[in-house]
Amino acid sequence: MNDPVSKSPVAILMGSASDHDVMQHARETLRQFGIDPIYRVASAHRTPGLVAKLAGNSEDYGIKIFIAGAGGAAHLAGVIAAHTVCPVIGVPITSALDGLDSLLSTVQMPGGIPVATVAIGKAGAKNAALLAVEMLAINDSELRNKLLNFRKEQEEKIINTSLPE
Amino acid sequence: MNDPVSKSPVAILMGSASDHDVMQHARETLRQFGIDPIYRVASAHRTPGLVAKLAGNSEDYGIKIFIAGAGGAAHLAGVIAAHTVCPVIGVPITSALDGLDSLLSTVQMPGGIPVATVAIGKAGAKNAALLAVEMLAINDSELRNKLLNFRKEQEEKIINTSLPE
Amino acid sequence: MNDPVSKSPVAILMGSASDHDVMQHARETLRQFGIDPIYRVASAHRTPGLVAKLAGNSEDYGIKIFIAGAGGAAHLAGVIAAHTVCPVIGVPITSALDGLDSLLSTVQMPGGIPVATVAIGKAGAKNAALLAVEMLAINDSELRNKLLNFRKEQEEKIINTSLPE
């Protein structure tokens, strides 16, 4: 296996290389908060061993939170969650049915194995990162302050938006 | 693990004991054709090790075809398929969204790992069994004749149906 | 305002008293892990002041994570998230459209304000609690061990399920 070179508290996995267009927004957002995530392709169906290895040995990689992006019958987040008690965040990627299939496959988990699902596509990828930061900020007041600043800047940007006449 | 007592060419797995109401129709139909299947609960999310063991060692159990019933984010068929090159038949079980979530989670598999999906609920369970018999009948002319008889009886029963005046 | 009598790291809010049937499963699960949550009705639409007060002053109540259950145009989780950087978990409650409306209203948040959405109904309520425990367990090895035990018991229970002949 092509081992991750660095450890990180957040691992972003995606079902196929084509999901990178969406998932890079999660990586960018994490980097804004000073977190450089593990970032790689790992398919629940085509590389089940790799997924079980990463999820089942999260401590070896320093991983505290998983973010999983997948489309269609999007099983990646659920399969990761089956192998770890770290929080798993699922990002449904747009597919044949506009992402409705991806969303339902990610969110409708049976009682006992939770997946924290966010919105379909790019907005969801960004929010997956923010959610991971919020989780880490529960015990990290510096990170919490960064989040409060992020929110404040976001608010001001919208308040100051000017629209065409 | 609570090992299956007998070997069988067909294994029926289901995500939870509540799926038995639907999945028993698959077992009954197989028995009509003289096949007594392995029949047990195995959850993709709550017992990933059991699923990987059964799917990954199908030859040890004599299994040639898997039938998997699950509801909601129904990953069972897909997770089995990730561990075997035996044909895997998925039965979506009715859930919160009438089974639409179960259906999409089962059928929308990515290229490379197929799942043969049948109808939601009881009709699907029956057809999963028939489909398994059809697969086995490719090289078993006796079984093929049983199928032809089954079809003929089914046809006659409908032709002779009488409706209330 | 009818102030919560005790502080808790987890607050469960729900849009109407009729949501209690579902949301009690979140409370029960948290109690299994030794957490007695704040638990009350608070509507995004009918009591916006109460929601803003609880979400905007989470530190006063010791709240580290919010769980919000609502149906229909389920805005509660999103409105809480607008007022806090604590993680917010949304539970869609079944409604006129089987909960599809509740799900989409909860999960499709715009980039910038995340909500961690779980499954519709009772399974989701249980998983919301487990997800909250997973978040708290990031920095609490005792809680992490409880989660690992919970998973192990859950796995064994399924492996030992016996189905009717």
Add this chain to the structure above:
Amino acid sequence: MNDPVSKSPVAILMGSASDHDVMQHARETLRQFGIDPIYRVASAHRTPGLVAKLAGNSEDYGIKIFIAGAGGAAHLAGVIAAHTVCPVIGVPITSALDGLDSLLSTVQMPGGIPVATVAIGKAGAKNAALLAVEMLAINDSELRNKLLNFRKEQEEKIINTSLPE
């Protein structure tokens, strides 16, 4: 806050600047009837304070009717409605799921806090404006006559349409 320079009986708010492409049709239609609306970005999630201020102090701005355009988990109209007893008209903006999520998030309000929802996208934006004019025309016979003229011209235009041979 970047205060509105003029007062108006109608305020058009939208969740993000990208909604302007749709919402400008509401502004144009209002201007056809001699009403120059307040027109600005205000997000239920990213600027909850701004929304509460505008909706909760509608009288200070002379606002009698709100029009709110938003996509995805479109909470804007509902959050405005929570803070005012002025009529609130919601325009669902097309999003990841073709606007079905926006529509359901806007229209499926709980009993007690109404939102008057119109069609998804441009047609809805135009109709939101017409609906606002109809409300104002209840007590304004001049405006009512303008509406009758608008309808008459619209009818004649369609009756006189010629189609290609």
Add this chain to the structure above:
Amino acid sequence: MNDPVSKSPVAILMGSASDHDVMQHARETLRQFGIDPIYRVASAHRTPGLVAKLAGNSEDYGIKIFIAGAGGAAHLAGVIAAHTVCPVIGVPITSALDGLDSLLSTVQMPGGIPVATVAIGKAGAKNAALLAVEMLAINDSELRNKLLNFRKEQEEKIINTSLPE
């Protein structure tokens, strides 16, 4: 025609007698605000003449606002709106497809003829009445005060809800 005995500023029409179960909630809510509405069955498809007469001659009946409840291919609100410039509020009634058909048939009006759509079923019927009151309150400060009281009582009731231990 079976003429309404009294005039009223609000007319509630419904496509069939079976819609009364839902629509009575609109009547009850209006009565709470001192308005006794015209209340009758009138089908867009089976009594087009009656609908055109009531909508086209609203002034004769003192009608200022229409509320229309219908299910399935719910054309009633749209057909009323085609004949009047009074605001028309549409209530989708649950039907074969859980009311999704009723909702889309009511809300997706073309640009030029608005319908103010509320939620499917009982909550929508109640909100249709509140929306009508909000429209009338634009120029009626006494009614506006009643609405403010209604909101206040509603808020207090929720704040004081106690849930089972």
Add this chain to the structure above:
Amino acid sequence: MNDPVSKSPVAILMGSASDHDVMQHARETLRQFGIDPIYRVASAHRTPGLVAKLAGNSEDYGIKIFIAGAGGAAHLAGVIAAHTVCPVIGVPITSALDGLDSLLSTVQMPGGIPVATVAIGKAGAKNAALLAVEMLAINDSELRNKLLNFRKEQEEKIINTSLPE
């Protein structure tokens, strides 16, 4: 009113000029069978008088069958059907929700007023014409023979299709 210059047994009406792209396929198909239909824009909502006039006086125009194309809250076919006992064929035109709204608004008619609904878009427009021809052919053996020829040619064309190697 801009009266039709010629009488025809089939009238094709459409809700807006933009529907011509789809509905011209109905006209073309009818012309293949020697029928030149009345063909014009007539909106259920924006020109209710025109629709009532054409539908209510079908005999004056020689109309035996109506074809109505509309999108969104597609009431046109239903409103025509309310005014005539001639068969009415509805063609749902693609709209904001891919035509699902158009389809449900057209097909889900209440018992008592039928609309014969065909597929969404171009295929539906062609089939609306064929369906009208089939109806007229019930009592016209020459037309019936043309249909049989049409079917035969269609069949041969498909049988002789060659696909790329």
Add this chain to the structure above:
Amino acid sequence: MNDPVSKSPVAILMGSASDHDVMQHARETLRQFGIDPIYRVASAHRTPGLVAKLAGNSEDYGIKIFIAGAGGAAHLAGVIAAHTVCPVIGVPITSALDGLDSLLSTVQMPGGIPVATVAIGKAGAKNAALLAVEMLAINDSELRNKLLNFRKEQEEKIINTSLPE
């Protein structure tokens, strides 16, 4: 084959005996107009020969119009239409997905083979019969008068409906 004892201009076929609950409403309505239809079970999938025989030899049975009721992957109407140029009316029967699957399987026919689809369930069955009568009435003024009377009585019944106070 269990041959129909009498000839009739209308044949009602249904995919299974369980569809009788819905389809009897089509038979009853036809009988109100003096037409006693052929009425029997015939499955597109389980009795393809029977369906091809009835549809391909419609003249032998005096059949001018087919009505087909089926649920799920409702192919019956389409398969009949493939074998005849008589008008075929499809009635979607409620199934696992509330009849959405039945509706789409019936209505979304490819260009070249039309099916006249009516509403899901009982209302659709009644309307299928009325549509058949409308088709026959194109050349039968007595039947046309019966339809006009039916409409008039239906209208009066609704106009005279009294609702509870």
Add this chain to the structure above:
Amino acid sequence: MNDPVSKSPVAILMGSASDHDVMQHARETLRQFGIDPIYRVASAHRTPGLVAKLAGNSEDYGIKIFIAGAGGAAHLAGVIAAHTVCPVIGVPITSALDGLDSLLSTVQMPGGIPVATVAIGKAGAKNAALLAVEMLAINDSELRNKLLNFRKEQEEKIINTSLPE
């Protein structure tokens, strides 16, 4: 009829020539495994005789498995299955409703006549071929080894994917 020049254990049929863009992926995948399939257009609706002939006489062509691709009211797989006890694999092709109609028309088969349904579009076409190979491999260890190699290469390719920095 334009007879197939060669016999093959797998026949790929598609409803129209436009389905070739998708279905060629099934042919390509089969060829990777050394199987050159029968490959032609055959419409359930427009060429019912051809479909019945191919499905009903599968032995004459050496066919052991059918793959059927169709869109909209996709009856092809079901109609083939009605005429054979060979396994039939259905590929839903994207259409007006993003392929949801094609999927439901293919998968929701009644008990008694199974269709093995795969994902919508290109991924489904590829998986249909793999599923056919899996069925043939039940009794062909060489083919089984090819499948195991295919899986291994697929896994390695994903494990070695490198993503942009």
